[in-house]
Amino acid sequence: MGKKVKKEAEPFSRDVFDPLPIESKTAATAVLMLSSPEEEVLAKACEAIHKFAEKGDENKTSLMCLGAIEPLSRLISHEDKTVRRNAVMALGVMASNNEVKKCLKTLDVIPAVISKLSPEENIVVHEFATLCLTSLSVDFSYKIQIFDHKGLEPLIQLLSSPDPDDIQNRAAVQRLNGLPPLLDLLRSEFPVIQQLALCTIENITTDSETRVAFRNVQGFDRILELLATKEFSELHEGALRVICNCLEDSEAMQLIQTMGGLEQILQFVGTSTLPEAQANAAKAIARMAQSSENRKILHERNVEKALTDLLMQENESVRTAACQAVAAVSKNLSSRDTFRCLDAIGPIVQLLNSEGSELRAAAAEALSSLTNSNNLNAYAIYDAGGDELLVQQLRDSCTGAAVYAASVLTNMASQEELRRSILAHEAMPALVELLHSTDNNTLISAMQAVASLACDAEARLELRNVGGLSPLVQLLKSIHAEIRRNACWAISVCANDEITALELCNAGALEILQEINLSPHRNNKFSELALQKLLDSNLSLKYSLTGHLSASDITTDGFYDPGQIRMGHQVPTLEDISKQVVNQHRATIAVNGKPPDQSITKEPDDRKSDSPTETTASSVMSSKRSSKTPSKMKGKGQKEDEKKKDEDESKPQQEMVVDEAWSLPYDAAFHNLLKEAAESISPLQDEVKMYTALAMLVSEAMGGQVEPEKLHDFLWELHISELKFEACSNIILIGKIKKGTYVHRALLFKVLADRIGLSCSLIRGEYNHAWNEILITGPKKRYGYSQPEIYIIDLMHQPGNLMKSNSPAALAYQTI
Numbered sequence: 172m173g174k175k176v177k178k179e180a181e182p183f184s185r186d187v188f189d190p191l192p193i194e195s196k197t198a199a200t201a202v203l204m205l206s207s208p209e210e211e212v213l214a215k216a217c218e219a220i221h222k223f224a225e226k227g228d229e230n231k232t233s234l235m236c237l238g239a240i241e242p243l244s245r246l247i248s249h250e251d252k253t254v255r256r257n258a259v260m261a262l263g264v265m266a267s268n269n270e271v272k273k274c275l276k277t278l279d280v281i282p283a284v285i286s287k288l289s290p291e292e293n294i295v296v297h298e299f300a301t302l303c304l305t306s307l308s309v310d311f312s313y314k315i316q317i318f319d320h321k322g323l324e325p326l327i328q329l330l331s332s333p334d335p336d337d338i339q340n341r342a343a344v345q346r347l348n349g350l351p352p353l354l355d356l357l358r359s360e361f362p363v364i365q366q367l368a369l370c371t372i373e374n375i376t377t378d379s380e381t382r383v384a385f386r387n388v389q390g391f392d393r394i395l396e397l398l399a400t401k402e403f404s405e406l407h408e409g410a411l412r413v414i415c416n417c418l419e420d421s422e423a424m425q426l427i428q429t430m431g432g433l434e435q436i437l438q439f440v441g442t443s444t445l446p447e448a449q450a451n452a453a454k455a456i457a458r459m460a461q462s463s464e465n466r467k468i469l470h471e472r473n474v475e476k477a478l479t480d481l482l483m484q485e486n487e488s489v490r491t492a493a494c495q496a497v498a499a500v501s502k503n504l505s506s507r508d509t510f511r512c513l514d515a516i517g518p519i520v521q522l523l524n525s526e527g528s529e530l531r532a533a534a535a536e537a538l539s540s541l542t543n544s545n546n547l548n549a550y551a552i553y554d555a556g557g558d559e560l561l562v563q564q565l566r567d568s569c570t571g572a573a574v575y576a577a578s579v580l581t582n583m584a585s586q587e588e589l590r591r592s593i594l595a596h597e598a599m600p601a602l603v604e605l606l607h608s609t610d611n612n613t614l615i616s617a618m619q620a621v622a623s624l625a626c627d628a629e630a631r632l633e634l635r636n637v638g639g640l641s642p643l644v645q646l647l648k649s650i651h652a653e654i655r656r657n658a659c660w661a662i663s664v665c666a667n668d669e670i671t672a673l674e675l676c677n678a679g680a681l682e683i684l685q686e687i688n689l690s691p692h693r694n695n696k697f698s699e700l701a702l703q704k705l706l707d708s709n710l711s712l713k714y715s716l717t718g719h720l721s722a723s724d725i726t727t728d729g730f731y732d733p734g735q736i737r738m739g740h741q742v743p744t745l746e747d748i749s750k751q752v753v754n755q756h757r758a759t760i761a762v763n764g765k766p767p768d769q770s771i772t773k774e775p776d777d778r779k780s781d782s783p784t785e786t787t788a789s790s791v792m793s794s795k796r797s798s799k800t801p802s803k804m805k806g807k808g809q810k811e812d813e814k815k816k817d818e819d820e821s822k823p824q825q826e827m828v829v830d831e832a833w834s835l836p837y838d839a840a841f842h843n844l845l846k847e848a849a850e851s852i853s854p855l856q857d858e859v860k861m862y863t864a865l866a867m868l869v870s871e872a873m874g875g876q877v878e879p880e881k882l883h884d885f886l887w888e889l890h891i892s893e894l895k896f897e898a899c900s901n902i903i904l905i906g907k908i909k910k911g912t913y914v915h916r917a918l919l920f921k922v923l924a925d926r927i928g929l930s931c932s933l934i935r936g937e938y939n940h941a942w943n944e945i946l947i948t949g950p951k952k953r954y955g956y957s958q959p960e961i962y963i964i965d966l967m968h969q970p971g972n973l974m975k976s977n978s979p980a981a982l983a984y985q986t987i
Contacts, residue, residue: 198223198234205242210251217246217257224264231268240271244278247287256296259287263299266306275307281316288325350375350384354393362405369397369409376416385417386426395432398439407443411436411451418458424465433459433472440477446486453481453492460499467503474500475509482518487527494519494533501540510541511548520557523576528569535564535575542582549583558583558593565601570610577602577616584623594630603639606646614646615657622661631671640665644678647687652695655687659697663704672708681705681712685738715742718935722946725925729835731761731902732918735935746833751901758891758903760915762922763835764842840906841922844872848923861929862945862964863971869920870970873911879968879987887912916966917941931964936985942966944976 201223204216220239224231234240243265246258262280265271284307287300304322307313356368372390375381385391390413397403397410414436417423427433440452456474459465478500481493497519500506510516519541522534538557541548552558557579564576580598583589598620605617621639624630634640643665646658662680666672675681684702687693706713707724714720715736729745734757736742748759848868855861870876877885890910894903905922908915914935920943921933932944943966946959961976965984974981 221261263303285322450492457496457499479515494537497537498540520555523560532571539578562596577620606642618657659701663701666704720933722930838904838906866971914941
């Protein structure tokens, strides 16, 4: 084993004091610690006092009574940076207390505080030293001390600080009455001093309180004096920037008008040769034009001529500012026409070709304002070739340029000729690209443009072909209300034809809109309109979801009734239902009175028909059918050795069993009923007789009159089940039904009435009830006809009997 070595004890130092952690729970102890010679103790004591003082005015008074002011006044000049910073923070917070202010008067603290504004100090020290001076400067005697000790100069230097908290510096200049000396410096014989003073005024007038003070000390007089003096041309640009700042306030605009400043600025635009000054003058005009009253005044001063002249300048910043001013001024209706008369639109259109993105965006912004409710200006853009340039700008990398370009196209698209030209330049694909943007303004402008163009069938076809419907539907899910509203509006326009409405439904629009309309927070008039438009283009869905078809909802072949389905649930297509195994659920009633040679094609070319049976794609076929049809057409043209296979594929379907190209079978019985109604009822002249005759025809076709007390013997459910079994399908053609109850008879009455020109609505009730409402005009009175009244027509118990809506008989009919 190795020998153990004894470890020597560390040497013991008798003159070293072990660190003593101190935890104080009273302010008095912290104040006593301000006299410590140790820097760490001083820093912690100042920090604790700062935090305590921030909690309220009573704490500041308490600290003063404990004697904290005098040591803090010394410590703000301590050699240690941390101690100095914490002391300034504590004193800066405490200086807002009135008692503390009185106490500081006896200590001559102003010079020491001002010294803390030197560039060597850090930003925190600057911030709290400025806070201290701001609080003390409320007292006039302190203002004199700050001025006498040259405190204004370091405060002015701090105006360029990047720290946002140094906005207090700007306010401090105003509170210290620093504006009059600055304005006096504008008359200095030294240009450098003039420039610095003007730059300072420009910075401090970004503060609202300072702008008020600037007006009160006649600051505008001095600035306008600069603009009127040619010798001070180097100061003109800065003077105009000051005016731009001040024009944030409406009072400043009124003051400039009374002083003749408006005319001076407009004259300056035309006479100055300095591009920077011209650009700032245009910016000042744009700022003035933010109010409608100012725009009227500017129009009366012929501002349009001055801005048109600026558009001809070579300098890009001048033209950019001029375009922005045109955009602002053109919010005035008369100014829009004036710019056109001055031939300003053509030059602005050409600026869309500029290399600078800011200038392109400004030009598009100007055109957007000029074309707002002004068709003549829209045609002027078209004549200058602007529609093509604007479409190109939709793909601009500058977001603002694309947004304003879409806005101009939206305004132009109100005219059919311009709309067609815009579409010819492939605007729709470019807009669809914008629908994938992550910028909200871009999305809104793009959707508005899509909606304005989609009022044409050709535009909707192109929108479908370039895949624009799916992203449009997805935008319905946006968390931003404005985006959802515009998406709803665009969809309501696109749903004007049935094919587009079907594709929107296939993309999920129907379910999303139902969900939105069920939400009390997201529901709005645009979402209700979009859903209504989708349903109006697909009456089967509408009746299934709402249980109501109005007199203006005209049914066609391919209409079907799958029963009542709650909002928010999907309505299956006929093809989907045809694939289901026969079940015990309610049968789906379908309508198809087209003869086979019209509704079910034998030759490929016939598939191009626009017959109602073919066009009711949303109810007769799913979108899959249209995608599979071309392959079948190609099969008919194959060689002889495949002829048998082709013939089998092209045979019309005889059963309800689904095939690759499923279609709804022909209903010969319904066709015969329709023919009989047209021959026997249409010739009648009296509308009451026509409705009565049709009711009799429907009743006879559906099993005749049934007494209310014998309804339980009218076994219509068994009959419907037999029809389902016979057809091997859950779909039953309406003409096949020989024992029909209220819901079947009301549907048959509606579809026959629609075809022979009789007006009626269809309303679904509960428990297999449904009825038709019709409007009957009473006999002619001495002073004209009586008001038409709503009647319900009996199709079940007393066929042809007319019952006034809400009468006891009508209510009984709806609930038996």
